[in-house]
Amino acid sequence: MKKILCMLLLAPTVYITAQTSETPETVVTQNGKKVTFFPNLEPAWYLGGNANGALKSIGTKDNFNLPFMTNNTERMTLTTGGFLGLNTTTPQSAFNIVNDNVGDGYDDLSIVSYGDNYSGAIFLNSAKNTKADPKAMDVNTVMGTIAFRGWNGTSYYDAYSGIRGYYMGTKNSDLRFYTSNTEKLRITDVGNVGIGRQDPTVKLDVYNQTAGAVKIVDGTQGAGKVLTSDANGLATWQSPVSASTFIAPQGTNLKLTYDTWNYSKRSLSLSKGRWIITLTDRSFGFAPGATYADMIAGWSSSASSYIPSTLFANGGHTCVSTQAVPSGNKYLNWNYTFVIDVTTPTTIYLFFNISSDVRTGNVSIYNGEGGLYSTAYGALIAQKVME
Structure with a gap:
């Protein structure tokens, strides 16, 4: 038997019709609109929370x-x-x-x-295929983009700046930075940074078609200065100094034995600062039977015996010439350059060590036949470039 209960509310006037638990309840609002709901049937949605288990949905069908x-x-x-x-x-x-x-x-x-x-x-995650069956991306495809776009009166796409991440295979990726819809900077998968270059091969690779690709303003800058660093790699601008040039006199007769360090009678007295040492010469003539020779230069802290100078790595050992010597050719031309930092005034001494592949006797150096022709053919130059 149906029971009908009519209830008059003071304000606003709402009529509620209650029926059996299997039938809906209908609310009639003051303006005649009806709202129907099922208070006793699951799942129902209530303000304040619901407990419908796995059966949950809200929306349109x-x-x-x-x-x-x-x-x-x-x-x-x-x-x-x-x-x-x-x-x-x-x-x-x-x-x-x-x-x-x-x-x-x-x-x-x-x-x-x-x-x-x-x-x-x-997180911007990307993969090929579908969510249920993701596949590895192709190399050099975009993984994600963060874009900044301004309305220019026509489009949002012209004035574009942003960052894109590219998949580069397996565990590799790179980042590319754009302004005005053009790539301007790239960080590669190995950490190289290219400014104006898409394939940087060093940690910082700057490409600029006009002069002045790099500008460093730190308070030490000034016209004509050069950039130099301390022992920890901290770079500052420093004023260069006037070059000082030393040219050794023409060599005297020397007779060298192989595998023996011989003082060249040349030395440099250097004050505190950064120096570029350049040695160029036409070096020596061979004794009979020498068909191949090595000449090695080194710097010593003493003139009386060879003590490798600590200003140079490995004492500055440099093979200044390795050359076959055919009959009638008794001269070798060579040059080398070092950059050293002198912390206290010091004197360094140039030594030579010579060897031959035919070790039947001495290898000789004579004036007139390949002597140390510093004045005529070359020079020992020490140039100070920094205080």
């Missing part, structure tokens, strides 16, 4: 968007295609936020994390 309203205005829209829009009823992407004159102080996405070793994060 037909081809209509699902809007969400506050203050009688639609604020969020879930389209039939699965796009979600905040402050837009026509979202153009999977998640579309529109800030229409709300102000930069409220823009637009805020991620806050609390706790030890936590931080806000945005």
Whole structure:
């Protein structure tokens, strides 16, 4: 037997019709609108929380968007295609936020994390194929983009700046930075940085078609200065100094034995500073039977015996000439350059060591036949470039 209960509410006037537990309840509002719900049938949705287990859904079953309203205005829209829009009823992407004159102080996405070793994060994950069966990406394809685009009166796509991550295979990727819709900087998968260059081969590779590719302003800059570093690699601008040039006199007769260090009678007295040492010469003549020879130069801290100078790596040992000597050719031409930093005034001494592949006797150096022709053929030059 049906029981009908009519109840008059003071204001507003609402009529509630109660029926059996298997039938819906209908609320009639003051303006005649009806709302029907099922209070005793599961699953039902209630304000304050629900306990429907695995059976949970809210939305539409037909081809209509699902809007969400506050203050009688639609604020969020879930389209039939699965796009979600905040402050837009026509979202153009999977998640579309529109800030229409709300102000930069409220823009637009805020991620806050609390706790030890936590931080806000945005992950842009990419793969080929489908979510159910992802496949490895192709090399040199975009993994994700963060783009900044301004409306130029016609389009959002012309004034484009942004960052793109590219998949480079296995565990490798690179980052590419764009302004005015053109790549300007790249960080490769091995950590090389290219400015104006897409294939940097060193840690910093700058390409600029006009003079002045690099500018460093740190308070030490000035016209005519050169960039130099300390022992820790800290670079500052320094004023160059006037060059000092030393030219050794013409050599005297020397008779050298192989595998023996011999003082060349040349030395350099250097003050504190950075020096470039250059040695060029036409060196020596061979004794009979010498068909191949090595001549090695080294710097000593003593004139009486060869003690390798600590200003040079390995004492400055340099094989200044290795050459076959056919009959009638008794001269070798050679040159080498070192850059050294002198911390206290010092004198260094040039030594030579000579060897032959036919070790039947001495290898001789004579004036007139390949002597140390510093004045005629070459020079020993020490140039100071920095205090």
